[in-house]
Amino acid sequence: MYQRILVPTDGSATASKGLTEAVALAKLTGGRICLLHVVDTMPIAVVADGMGSYAAEIIPFLRTGGQTILDKALMRVEAEGVPVEATLREMIAGRVCDVVVEEASTWKADIIVLGTHGRRGVRRMLLGSDAEQVLRSAAVPVLLVRGE
Numbered sequence: 001m002y003q004r005i006l007v008p009t010d011g012s013a014t015a016s017k018g019l020t021e022a023v024a025l026a027k028l029t030g031g032r033i034c035l036l037h038v039v040d041t042m043p044i045a046v047v048a049d050g051m052g053s054y055a056a057e058i059i060p061f062l063r064t065g066g067q068t069i070l071d072k073a074l075m076r077v078e079a080e081g082v083p084v085e086a087t088l089r090e091m092i093a094g095r096v097c098d099v100v101v102e103e104a105s106t107w108k109a110d111i112i113v114l115g116t117h118g119r120r121g122v123r124r125m126l127l128g129s130d131a132e133q134v135l136r137s138a139a140v141p142v143l144l145v146r147g148e
Contacts, residue, residue: 001029001110002025002026002029002031002110002111002141003029003030003031003032003110004031004032004034004107004108004109004110004111005022005025005026005031005032005033005034005109005110005111005112005113006033006034006036006100006103006104006107006109006111006112006113007019007022007033007034007035007036007073007112007113007114008036008037008038008096008100008112008114008134009035009036009037009069009070009073010037010069011037011068011069011072011073012115012147013147013148014115014116014117014145014147014148015114015115016115017115017145017146017147018113018114018115018143018145019035019073019076019077019113019115020145021113021143021145022113022143023076023077023080023082025111025113025143026077026082026083027080027081027082031082031083031110032082032083032084032085033077033082033083033084033085034084034085034086034087034103034107034109035070035073035074035077035084035085035086035087036086036087036089036099036100036103037066037067037069037070037086037087037088037089038066038089038090038091038096038099038100039059039062039063039066039088039089039090039091040091040096041059041062041090041091041092063088063090066088067088070086070087070088071086073086074086087103087107089103095130095133096130097130097131097133097134097137098133098137100112100114100130100134100138101134101137101138101139104138104139104140105139109140110140110141111140111141111142111143112134112138112140112141112142112143113142113143113145114131114134114142114143114144114145115131115144115145115146115147116129116131116132116144116145116146116147117129117131117147131144
């Protein structure tokens with residue numbers, strides 16, 4: 001039960017709380033964790049349309065930042081003695097939630113554990129909720145860990 005735990009992370013405090021729960025679950029079940037960071041280049045591509053050199057400078061910076069987030073989370077999980085691997089995915093179009101669900105299927109995750117900001121009302125309507133979309137779309141159980 002829950003041997004393969006997918007943990008999307010963006011480096012936020014909320015994602016860190018999700019990772020804490022995922023580590024506890026992995027220790028309890030003897031499971032392993034796959035960390036996932038999604039680099040969303042679409043906003044840069046849209047803004048930089050016609051300014052290709054600008055986008056060419058920013059996108060590698062986003063990749064490096066994403067790898068740094070993964071490396072920190074990887075070290076944290078390794079320090080807890082939990083088997084872990086990390087995946088950096090890049091998307092040009094679409095939604096982050098779709099990449100998370102796709103990775104869960106590809107990696108054959110038993111569960112997805114992720115932090116949620118718990119937005120409500122107008123903020124949720126305007127900003128959307130990737131966590132909610134993962135919950136609605138995933139073929140496996142999803143554990144949402146509420147932020148502050």
